[in-house]
Amino acid sequence: MSDICERAAAGVRGLAPYKPGKPVAELQREYGVSDAIKLASNENPLGASPRAREAAAAALDEAGVYPDGGGFALRRRIADHHGVAPEQVTLGNGSSDPLAFAVEVFVTPGDEVVYSAHAFALYPLLTQAAGARGVEVPATAGYGHDLEAMAAAITERTRVVFVANPNNPTGTRVGAGELRAFLGQVPDDTLAVVDEAYFEYARDLDPDYPDASAWLDDFPNLLVTRTFSKLHGLAGLRAGYGLSSAAVADLLNRVRPPFNVNAPAQAAALAAMDDDDHLATSLAVNREGMAQLEAGLRERGLDWIPSVGNFLTFDTGGDAGEVHEALLRQGVILRPMGEYGLPRHLRATVGRAADNERLLAALDRALAETGRR
Numbered sequence: 308m309s310d311i312c313e314r315a316a317a318g319v320r321g322l323a324p325y326k327p328g329k330p331v332a333e334l335q336r337e338y339g340v341s342d343a344i345k346l347a348s349n350e351n352p353l354g355a356s357p358r359a360r361e362a363a364a365a366a367l368d369e370a371g372v373y374p375d376g377g378g379f380a381l382r383r384r385i386a387d388h389h390g391v392a393p394e395q396v397t398l399g400n401g402s403s404d405p406l407a408f409a410v411e412v413f414v415t416p417g418d419e420v421v422y423s424a425h426a427f428a429l430y431p432l433l434t435q436a437a438g439a440r441g442v443e444v445p446a447t448a449g450y451g452h453d454l455e456a457m458a459a460a461i462t463e464r465t466r467v468v469f470v471a472n473p474n475n476p477t478g479t480r481v482g483a484g485e486l487r488a489f490l491g492q493v494p495d496d497t498l499a500v501v502d503e504a505y506f507e508y509a510r511d512l513d514p515d516y517p518d519a520s521a522w523l524d525d526f527p528n529l530l531v532t533r534t535f536s537k538l539h540g541l542a543g544l545r546a547g548y549g550l551s552s553a554a555v556a557d558l559l560n561r562v563r564p565p566f567n568v569n570a571p572a573q574a575a576a577l578a579a580m581d582d583d584d585h586l587a588t589s590l591a592v593n594r595e596g597m598a599q600l601e602a603g604l605r606e607r608g609l610d611w612i613p614s615v616g617n618f619l620t621f622d623t624g625g626d627a628g629e630v631h632e633a634l635l636r637q638g639v640i641l642r643p644m645g646e647y648g649l650p651r652h653l654r655a656t657v658g659r660a661a662d663n664e665r666l667l668a669a670l671d672r673a674l675a676e677t678g679r680r
Contacts, residue, residue, distance in 0.1 A: 349505075356586075451611070607680075
């Protein structure tokens, strides 16, 4: 290792980079297949709405000009949507930005960050990069957050607590009563982050699913994160945001890079928020697709983790790597869950009906090839 690399932060030197889902083009090159489908990254199978596409395209006319660094119009629209002040909104390049800002602002080397097992891989990555100690709390028997155990894990050194609701990759969720009770146990000098990337899907599948953004006045140390990458279909443009008290948002915005949300992304996000028809259709596709995949897994005798997201994580009956490889050879990309402590599981994004059917047919062949049927 060169001298300059040895001077890198110790936490960063020890990191294993985040592994995104395999792109379709890469799979087709490696395996010599065509017409591959990707059901690995929880993207909206309908993509962006026509209105969002048109808005993004129009914004390209000003591609030579820096975007609005403060995101005035988008922040105001988000604030109106949630009934908060624009000063309480922090824009991000996806919701991963405000998650990263939270650690950058509040966590220093030697501090602690609490999160659940089987939760979003970014939480431990951000923690380690900051030189802090990650406190991973074992999940419940149903693979969900054990909030009582997480509250008990908080110490005077804890600076941030992450709760993914619903959780990725398990799709589990916690209810309003237990989540409010947990937030009430988080010390005032510890930031509680509720990651709601899949909020709209969860609310559609479970009308009793809580909206933590409604509790900002009750918990000044609360940060709620949302994204336009999932239901709104803007994963390739990267736009998201955080909601918090104005005081917390002011700190987050101090480390937010200038122009972190580009002009096409801002324009598309604004248009997507008002495209009710596309949002409703996307929810219907997910609702119907979820039922289709659940029925297919049930017919094949496979167990899955009940999900309120736009994905299902299921048990392959053994080492998931073998089934994953057999699916790749058929041009079907899922996400293996070994890095999340679930070596027997694969995660499948809910797709269009035809894609879901192709996955199930490919799964039949993969299970037969691996001797599990």
